[in-house]
Amino acid sequence: MCGIVALIGSREAAPQLLEGLRQLEYRGYDSAGIATVDGAGMHCLRAEGKLVNLTQRFEAQGAPGQCGIGHTRWATHGKPEERNAHPHLDGSGTVAVVQNGIIENHRLLREELQASGVVFRSDTDTEVIPHLLGRELERLQAGVLSPDGRRPGGALLLRAVQAVLPRLQGAYALAVVWAEAPGALVVARKAAPLLIGLGEGEFLCASDTPALAGFTRTILPMEDGEVALLTPLGIELYDQGGERVERSPSLLSGTEHVADKRSFRHFMLKEIHEQPETAALWVARHLPDAPAGTAAGPLVALPLDGAVLEGVERIDVLACGTSRHAAQVGAYLLEQLAGLPTRVFYASEFRYSPPPLGPHTLTIGVTQSGETADTLAALAMEQERRQLVADPAYAPRLLGITNRPESSLGRMVDQVLDIGAGIEVGVAATKTFLGQLLAFYGLALALAERRLGLQAGGGTITRERLLALTAGLRAVPQQLRELIAEHDRQAEALAHRFESTQDVIFLGRGINFPIALEGALKLKEISYIHAEGYPAGEMKHGPIALLDAKVPVVSIAVPGAVFDKVLSNAQEAKARDAQLIGVAPACGDTELFDVLLAVPEVDELLSPLLTVIPMQLLSYHIAAHRGLDVDQPRNLAKSVTVE
Numbered sequence: 001m002c003g004i005v006a007l008i009g010s011r012e013a014a015p016q017l018l019e020g021l022r023q024l025e026y027r028g029y030d031s032a033g034i035a036t037v038d039g040a041g042m043h044c045l046r047a048e049g050k051l052v053n054l055t056q057r058f059e060a061q062g063a064p065g066q067c068g069i070g071h072t073r074w075a076t077h078g079k080p081e082e083r084n085a086h087p088h089l090d091g092s093g094t095v096a097v098v099q100n101g102i103i104e105n106h107r108l109l110r111e112e113l114q115a116s117g118v119v120f121r122s123d124t125d126t127e128v129i130p131h132l133l134g135r136e137l138e139r140l141q142a143g144v145l146s147p148d149g150r151r152p153g154g155a156l157l158l159r160a161v162q163a164v165l166p167r168l169q170g171a172y173a174l175a176v177v178w179a180e181a182p183g184a185l186v187v188a189r190k191a192a193p194l195l196i197g198l199g200e201g202e203f204l205c206a207s208d209t210p211a212l213a214g215f216t217r218t219i220l221p222m223e224d225g226e227v228a229l230l231t232p233l234g235i236e237l238y239d240q241g242g243e244r245v246e247r248s249p250s251l252l253s254g255t256e257h258v259a260d261k262r263s264f265r266h267f268m269l270k271e272i273h274e275q276p277e278t279a280a281l282w283v284a285r286h287l288p289d290a291p292a293g294t295a296a297g298p299l300v301a302l303p304l305d306g307a308v309l310e311g312v313e314r315i316d317v318l319a320c321g322t323s324r325h326a327a328q329v330g331a332y333l334l335e336q337l338a339g340l341p342t343r344v345f346y347a348s349e350f351r352y353s354p355p356p357l358g359p360h361t362l363t364i365g366v367t368q369s370g371e372t373a374d375t376l377a378a379l380a381m382e383q384e385r386r387q388l389v390a391d392p393a394y395a396p397r398l399l400g401i402t403n404r405p406e407s408s409l410g411r412m413v414d415q416v417l418d419i420g421a422g423i424e425v426g427v428a429a430t431k432t433f434l435g436q437l438l439a440f441y442g443l444a445l446a447l448a449e450r451r452l453g454l455q456a457g458g459g460t461i462t463r464e465r466l467l468a469l470t471a472g473l474r475a476v477p478q479q480l481r482e483l484i485a486e487h488d489r490q491a492e493a494l495a496h497r498f499e500s501t502q503d504v505i506f507l508g509r510g511i512n513f514p515i516a517l518e519g520a521l522k523l524k525e526i527s528y529i530h531a532e533g534y535p536a537g538e539m540k541h542g543p544i545a546l547l548d549a550k551v552p553v554v555s556i557a558v559p560g561a562v563f564d565k566v567l568s569n570a571q572e573a574k575a576r577d578a579q580l581i582g583v584a585p586a587c588g589d590t591e592l593f594d595v596l597l598a599v600p601e602v603d604e605l606l607s608p609l610l611t612v613i614p615m616q617l618l619s620y621h622i623a624a625h626r627g628l629d630v631d632q633p634r635n636l637a638k639s640v641t642v643e
């Protein structure tokens with residue numbers, strides 16, 4: 001977790017470091033800090049809470065130097081207090097380190113250092129690193145002088161980092177500065193993201209592209225185990241074995257929508273409103289132009305090498321949080337439409353209780369950020385165990401669905417479906433969820449088309465059925481436009497009713513059950529109201545005991561296989577005095593709802609693309625009405641890079 005930045009060049013580093021941290025604040029905002037170095041030594045500023053506190057401190061005290069590092073924290077080891085904020089320093093105060101990740105053997109290292117007299121000032125796992133470096137630099141410094149009598153600072157710092165890294169277990173991205181070498185910066189990564197941005201006579205390193213987007217478009221993503229020494233003159237890149245590596249930089253793409261709220265009050269609201277555009281782009285890219293019903297070519301244009309889908313007999317999906325809900329909708333589509341048995345796993349559970357291996361299995365990792373540690377670790381484990389099987393039927397086939405094809409996920413899997421939603425800043429995922437859903441529609445249609453005539457959960461797969469669905473998908477961007485305009489107003493007007501609400505139940509069935517889960521998650525994440533998503537038919541087996549007039553029930557009821565059943569379940573809630581909010585088409589059947597958040601009547605299989613909108617807007621307006629920090633809810637972070 002957390003975000004790190006580091007800059008070296010020929011201008012004052014601190015303003016750019018703060019700007020980089022601003023772009024990374026979605027990765028954590030428990031505290032922030034920077035350290036710069038110049039001829040006078042180390043200048044370290046840290047502040048608890050959001051970045052604005054650090055910025056105020058910088059404005060009052062300054063932090064001179066053309067080289068520096070910065071950090072925005074999501075607390076793992078140690079409370080979110082200033083003393084646990086990064087950068088952390090060694091005992092002499094000359095070595096400063098920022099780190100994103102977890103040093104798993106920190107306790108052992110701490111004990112060893114304490115035994116040799118080192119005094120720790122924080123509870124973090126990171127603090128062992130500056131102390132180890134300080135000790136190593138002392139050892140290396142003894143007697144090492146360059147011909148002009150000066151110490152070769154940068155080279156020495158690099159050697160110290162290279163000597164210390166093998167002692168660190170876990171996943172990390174880190175940046176180090178040393179007061180004795182103000183013209184050098186060392187960065188390293190292992191299983192946590194780090195990119196180097198190449199400017200003119202300056203380099204900016206960061207955990208993620210938003211921090212680089214306003215600085216440069218030329219980037220060098222670091223690979224696992226690599227260490228780099230940066231000076232204003234250039235980059236020296238080394239692999240894990242200490243061998244020099246030469247690699248060409250690449251160009252950053254998709255950063256046009258960089259953090260700008262436009263006229264919206266919050267990023268989340270802006271991102272909800274961007275969904276018609278996300279859908280329109282997807283339609284333009286993936287549904288070929290020929291009019292429905294006349295095309296003989298493929299129904300869906302997926303930028304995938306067909307081999308990854310060839311002969312697939314079953315699908316496993318690994319994901320966390322909102323991405324997992326998109327995967328659950330996807331599983332429904334893959335089973336009902338393409339007839340492929342599909343299982344969805346919590347990535348964090350899969351890794352430690354993997355199911356028996358099956359042949360001809362496609363494993364899909366879904367993560368909007370492409371950096372979620374649980375998802376990456378589960379995928380890596382699956383890849384490794386499949387590689388050990390001699391039978392080619394069990395060979396790994398990995399597909400990623402992500403908004404960040406350049407991410408760690410993108411580098412790990414064989415093929416990627418890029419959801420192309422543009423940068424999402426709000427911690428609560430909205431447009432990336434829609435993008436993930438659309439990716440699954442594309443995948444399910446492509447697989448169904450390969451399996452025409454076979455049986456799927458929803459009956460025989462026919463081209464007519466698939467054509468009808470693609471026609472339905474083309475209408476989605478316009479439907480979203482109208483729906484968002486209408487529900488934005490309606491949800492805002494409704495929000496005051498939730499002022500004293502403590503619990504909300506979300507009900508859905510079939511393909512809309514994951515949307516009920518997503519509705520509950522959104523509400524929990526940003527409004528801190530306890531919410532549960534339940535399959536509507538299960539309500540009578542437990543949650544019904546919670547119901548009374550104070551507990552609103554949001555029920556998703558769309559015409560299709562389970563319409564009547566869901567309406568009956570809603571009646572059961574109404575009989576217990578619950579306030580009933582329906583997400584359903586306006587018709588005679590839906591008059592039982594106290595409040596109707598109307599959605600157009602579409603093919604049930606397409607309905608999640610629309611029913612999710614009132615969920616997002618209701619959560620947003622309830623949280624905004626309560627005056628909460630919608631874009632940066634407490635305790636959360638957008639990209640969870642620790643397991």
Ligand code: G6P
Nearest residue numbers: 320321322323367368369372637
């Ligand atoms: C965090 C966020 C969630 C998100 C989850 C998975 O927990 O707070 O909103 O759904 O990570 O993120 P990913 O990047 O893998 O989709």
